[in-house]
Amino acid sequence: VKVVAAPVVASVCLLLAACGNSAQPAAHASAAAACPAAWQPGWEKLARGIGAPVYCPGWMPNPLDGRIGGEWNGLRLVDRHGGFLVSFIYQETGSGEVHVNFHRWPTTGMPLCRAETSQQKIPCYSEPAGHVRANGIDATLYTVSRDADQWHLSYLWRHGGATYVVSEHVAPPYTFKQVKRNVTRILRSLVLVRPSS
Amino acid sequence: VKLTRKQVLAGAAAGALGATGAYELVDRLAGSSPPRAAAGPLPPEQHVLDGVRTVTDNGVEVVVPPLHHEVVTARLRVDRADLADAGRALEAALADLERRFPPTPAGLGVAVAWGLPYFERFVPAAWRAHAPLDLRAQKDALLVARRFTSDPDSTVLEENDVAVLLRSDHLDHITEAAKSLFDELDLFEVRSIRKGFAGGGFEGGRSLPKQMALAAGVPGAELIPDTAELFLGFTSTQSQGLGPRKIVNFEALGYVDLRSGYFREGTHMHLSHLNEELDTWYQLFDFRQRVDTVFRPGLEVAEGTQTVRQAPADVATRSQVAHGFRSDGTIGHSAAIQIASRLQSDHVADDGKVYRKGTAVPHRADFNTLDNPFFWSAEPQRDGMSDQPSAGVHFVVFNPTSDDFERVRNAMDGVFPGGARIDLRPRDRGQGINSVLQTTHRQNFLVPPRRNRAFPLAELPA
Numbered sequence: 001v002k003v004v005a006a007p008v009v010a011s012v013c014l015l016l017a018a019c020g021n022s023a024q025p026a027a028h029a030s031a032a033a034a035c036p037a038a039w040q041p042g043w044e045k046l047a048r049g050i051g052a053p054v055y056c057p058g059w060m061p062n063p064l065d066g067r068i069g070g071e072w073n074g075l076r077l078v079d080r081h082g083g084f085l086v087s088f089i090y091q092e093t094g095s096g097e098v099h100v101n102f103h104r105w106p107t108t109g110m111p112l113c114r115a116e117t118s119q120q121k122i123p124c125y126s127e128p129a130g131h132v133r134a135n136g137i138d139a140t141l142y143t144v145s146r147d148a149d150q151w152h153l154s155y156l157w158r159h160g161g162a163t164y165v166v167s168e169h170v171a172p173p174y175t176f177k178q179v180k181r182n183v184t185r186i187l188r189s190l191v192l193v194r195p196s197s
Numbered sequence: 198v199k200l201t202r203k204q205v206l207a208g209a210a211a212g213a214l215g216a217t218g219a220y221e222l223v224d225r226l227a228g229s230s231p232p233r234a235a236a237g238p239l240p241p242e243q244h245v246l247d248g249v250r251t252v253t254d255n256g257v258e259v260v261v262p263p264l265h266h267e268v269v270t271a272r273l274r275v276d277r278a279d280l281a282d283a284g285r286a287l288e289a290a291l292a293d294l295e296r297r298f299p300p301t302p303a304g305l306g307v308a309v310a311w312g313l314p315y316f317e318r319f320v321p322a323a324w325r326a327h328a329p330l331d332l333r334a335q336k337d338a339l340l341v342a343r344r345f346t347s348d349p350d351s352t353v354l355e356e357n358d359v360a361v362l363l364r365s366d367h368l369d370h371i372t373e374a375a376k377s378l379f380d381e382l383d384l385f386e387v388r389s390i391r392k393g394f395a396g397g398g399f400e401g402g403r404s405l406p407k408q409m410a411l412a413a414g415v416p417g418a419e420l421i422p423d424t425a426e427l428f429l430g431f432t433s434t435q436s437q438g439l440g441p442r443k444i445v446n447f448e449a450l451g452y453v454d455l456r457s458g459y460f461r462e463g464t465h466m467h468l469s470h471l472n473e474e475l476d477t478w479y480q481l482f483d484f485r486q487r488v489d490t491v492f493r494p495g496l497e498v499a500e501g502t503q504t505v506r507q508a509p510a511d512v513a514t515r516s517q518v519a520h521g522f523r524s525d526g527t528i529g530h531s532a533a534i535q536i537a538s539r540l541q542s543d544h545v546a547d548d549g550k551v552y553r554k555g556t557a558v559p560h561r562a563d564f565n566t567l568d569n570p571f572f573w574s575a576e577p578q579r580d581g582m583s584d585q586p587s588a589g590v591h592f593v594v595f596n597p598t599s600d601d602f603e604r605v606r607n608a609m610d611g612v613f614p615g616g617a618r619i620d621l622r623p624r625d626r627g628q629g630i631n632s633v634l635q636t637t638h639r640q641n642f643l644v645p646p647r648r649n650r651a652f653p654l655a656e657l658p659a
Contacts (some may be wrong), residue, residue, distance in 0.1 A: 117526030117627045118483075126483035143420055144483040152482055153383065176419045 003038065004086035013014045017118040031056045033135055033168045035191040042068030047195040053160060054104065060187030061168065062100055063180040074099075075148075080167070081086075082106035086147055100186065101163040102148055108158045111165075122146070123152050134188040141180075153179055155187045166190070213390050214375045214574035219586065220572075223264055223380060223394045223405055239300055241462040243308040243647050244560060244595045245412075245442055246323030246364060248301025251398045254504040256644075258433040262395040263302035263364040264405065266564040267522040268380075268468060268591060270357040270640075271385035277319055283384050283432060284652035290382055291429045291651060294374050298365070305374055306364035309650045310466045310642035313339055315358040324653035326599070329463075329643075330446050330454040334600035338453050338465060342639040343603070346610040347623045347631050353579065355640040357388055360468055362562065362593060389589045391579065393471065393566035393628070396434075400425035406565045410475065413567050413586035417475030425503055428565050428588050430471055430490055432504040438531075440558045441550075445595045449546045450558070452597045459654070462646035464560075467602045468637070469592045470570045474633040475500055480630070486527075492627020494521035507531060509555025513541045515613060520643060522619050527627040528611055537601075537608040560595040568635040581637065599641045 015161035033055035035043060043056035046068060057066040064072045072131065074087040091097040105111050111119040116173050125142035132139050132155065145167055152167035153176075166185040170176050203281035213372050220331050240247065250261045275283045291307060298304035316339070327649075342354045361378060363371045379385050398404025410418035426432045440449035445464045445563045447453040455461050482490065488498050492505055513532035522528050538559055544552045569587035574580040596602040609631060611619030624632045647655040 115526075118524070120525075126485070127479075144480060170416075170476065175414070176416070176476075180419075 006030065033191050034187045035193060036066070039066045039068070039114075042070075042073075043193045046076075046084060046086065047193050048080050050082045050084055050104070051195055052106070052162060053192050053194050054084070055102070055166070055190040056193045057100075057166070057186050058178060059185055060088065060100060061174065061175070061186070063090050064098055064100060065115060087148070096174075097169060098119065098174065099152075099169035099171070100183075101152065101167045102166070103153070103163075103167075104148075105163040106161070108161060108163055109162060115123075124149065125156055132184055132187055135190055136191065136192075139187055141184075153183050155183060159192075199403075214379055214387070215372055216528035216573075217372065218645060219413060219567055219573060220265065220368060220392050220394065221407070222409065223368065224549045232415065239646065239647060240271070241646050242443065242446060242464070242465070242644075243650055244562075244577055244644050246300070246302065246562075248299065248303060250302075251436060251603045254399060254432060254435075255502060255506075257504045257506050258436040259399065259432055259504060260436055260439060261432050262304075262392055262426075262562075262564070264366045264397065265305065265368045265371050266393050266562075266591065266593075267363045267375060267616070268360055268391040269363070269375055269387060269388075270355070270360045270389045270391075270468075271379065272358045273315065273319065273384065274386045275384055278320060278650050280469040284655050287378070287589075288380055290377055294377060295580035297375075298370050298374075301557065302364065302366045304365065304472075304514065305367075305370045306362070307374060308362040308466070310354075310360045310362065310468075310644045311653060312357045312359065312640060312642050313374050314340055314356045316643070319358075319652075320654040320657075323657045327457050327459045327654060327657075329460050329598075331452055331598040331600050332454050333452050334598065336600055338447065338598040339641055339643045340599035341602075342467070342599075342641045343638070345603075345606050346612065347628065347634075347637075348636045348639075349576055351581075352636045353638045355393065355638055357640060360466070360640070360642050362466075374620050386575070387573075388564075388575045391566065391568055392572045393564040393568065393591050396426050398426060409565070410588055415475060415588045416584060417477070417588070421475065422477035422501065422503060427590070428475055429478060430487065430503060433561060433563070435504060435507060436559050437509065438507040438561075440560045440595075441552065441556065442550065443546070443548070444552060444556070444558055445560050445597050448480065449548075449550075449596060450540075450544055450597055451547070452601065454473050457614070459649060460643065460645055463649070464595045465598050465602065466642040466644050467592070467594050467596065468601070468642060469567075469639040470568070470633045470637045471590050471592055472570070472637060473588045473590060474635075475588045478630070478633045481626075487629070488594045489521075489525060489529060490527050490627075491530050493517065493526050493532035494525040497527070501586070502517075507535075507557075509539070509553060512555045513608070518611075519619065522611075522627065525627075527629060528619060528621065530609060530628075530630050533562065533611060533613075534605050534608045536613055537604040558596065558601070562593040562595065564593070565588050565589070566591050568652060595644065602641070612623070 021038045047054045060066045074089040078084040086102045089099040111124040113124040115122045124146045127144040130141045139155040142154045145152045145154045154167035156165045166187045172181045331338045359412045394405045512535045540556045567586040569583040611621045
């Protein structure tokens with residue numbers, strides 16, 4: 001199963017650059033990373049909810065935006081230990097899927113997932129394929145991802161005793177190369193949002 | 198280099214034999230052809246390709262396959278009464294090719310293989326008298342192809358009269374041969390043309406499969422290891438994983454009653470096409486899992502290794518395969534098939550050659566392709582032709598008999614000789630590469646010895 005959640009059906013034209021305005025914050029991505037004002041309250045609320053810092057994206061791939069509670073927000077799962085999974089997804093039959101996940105685990109160990117063919121626990125992310133340093137983040141790119149990130153390219157990094165991941169599904173309309181570019185751009189746009197913000 | 202759709206597509210039927218499409222790029226990407234040994238005298242076998250170079254990779258001897266491959270399948274366009282004349286014409290054309298090109302990768306390898314429809318429709322009486330019999334299976338050595346457990350219902354079981362396998366480092370040699378045999382002779386009605394490539398990465402440069410997949414924009418192409426011999430990332434032509442020179446000959450292992458001996462020094466060929474889901478292979482299986490499912494669970498291999506030793510001493514036993522499945526839920530592709538593809542005991546061939554226990558039997562001649570599923574088809578709808586390039590393999594393998602091929606292919610699905618089976622669902626993830634392969638077409642052929650390669654049995658009285 002390639003798709004974790006598909007809460008929103010949108011017009012095909014939303015995939016075209018000229019359609020919609022959901023990617024407008026991208027225009028500012030080349031400047032200093034900043035959490036767009038419209039998206040900031042949701043990420044601040046998430047940080048307060050888990051009592052730990054979270055990362056707000058300054059840019060999201062078209063047609064998504066990064067507004068928690070907005071039209072593209074799929075999952076918003078938090079646990080009592082300070083972990084979360086927030087997803088943003090666009091999906092339409094024939095047009096493709098754009099799907100970005102944000103995670104936090106409250107430990108620095110590699111997150112574990114159940115193996116597909118046995119009861120064993122195996123790393124949720126494997127096949128490291130490079131590093132990116134940006135905004136105080138030193139992230140490793142993984143090309144094999146599991147569970148909610150299956151089929152995704154995932155950046156994983158540690159901060160403040162926790163593990164963070166941002167990932168994007170490799171699926172049309174974007175190619176592998178474009179998804180890699182997208183998720184790298186998201187990473188470079190991240191802004192730390194503290195619970196006290 | 199990025200291919201346009203026009204470059205990927207084959208031309209119309211009349212021009213398809215001469216068209217090279219995307220595969221012209223192989224010559225450009227591969228640079229100069231690899232050095233090859235000079236040819237010796239022509240072997241009596243058609244399936245033996247001499248002058249093949251070996252290299253050492255990761256301490257393992259590896260055969261360097263020809264860069265270009267093509268298979269043309271056809272039905273006959275001649276009447277039974279004209280078979281003898283047709284045979285002389287075909288033999289003359291084949292002999293002419295042999296005069297022009299040495300029978301090596303530097304020149305041209307040609308193998309003419311005949312399907313059951315040819316023998317049963319055109320020479321039925323002679324076939325009944327001379328057909329090789331598989332003594333182990335108590336069946337004919339050449340059987341109608343069938344679907345296997347992991348094959349979809351859509352797998353086409355073909356009924357071609359003839360298939361010609363062409364192999365060379367030079368695309369123009371293959372093009373000339375295909376034109377000579379199929380355009381100029383007017384003996385055949387071409388049914389399909391299948392093209393592809395292999396190797397090219399042994400000197401450390403980016404391999405052909407990687408470059409071709411990237412150029413075609415195939416999903417998952419970016420994740421193919423740079424020097425991989427084949428799309429799936431591992432080397433398949435290591436010397437000890439391939440059968441010795443004459444082991445697949447009908448007479449070599451004593452599996453076959455050759456009756457009159459007409460087909461002595463001949464063999465059996467299976468031809469199939471498989472789609473390969475490279476994005477699934479590289480995004481859902483990490484290196485550890487790819488090793489587990491290609492070779493065997495738990496095999497210790499350094500990260501990134503592409504050539505993994507498969508010597509007789511490394512062959513898995515049936516109990517090891519079963520144990521691996523119980524502990525990991527997976528079977529290794531190589532480990533499973535080796536139960537059927539390797540000799541289970543020492544064997545002395547009829548020419549006195551000793552083959553040791555664990556020796557590989559099949560001769561693999563498979564090659565990667567971007568055909569979807571063929572370069573050209575006479576029945577595009579039935580064959581599911583698409584203009585989008587797709588990663589796949591034209592699987593060409595020589596075994597002593599159809600049953601021998603079936604034993605190996607069944608083992609790949611966890612069904613072993615004698616009937617023991619591992620409880621795997623078809624294309625289960627635990628089957629590893631089987632879960633990312635989808636067979637579209639199959640057919641079995643008989644490869645006569647070189648002396649009888651042109652319309653076999655047609656010269657005999659009915």
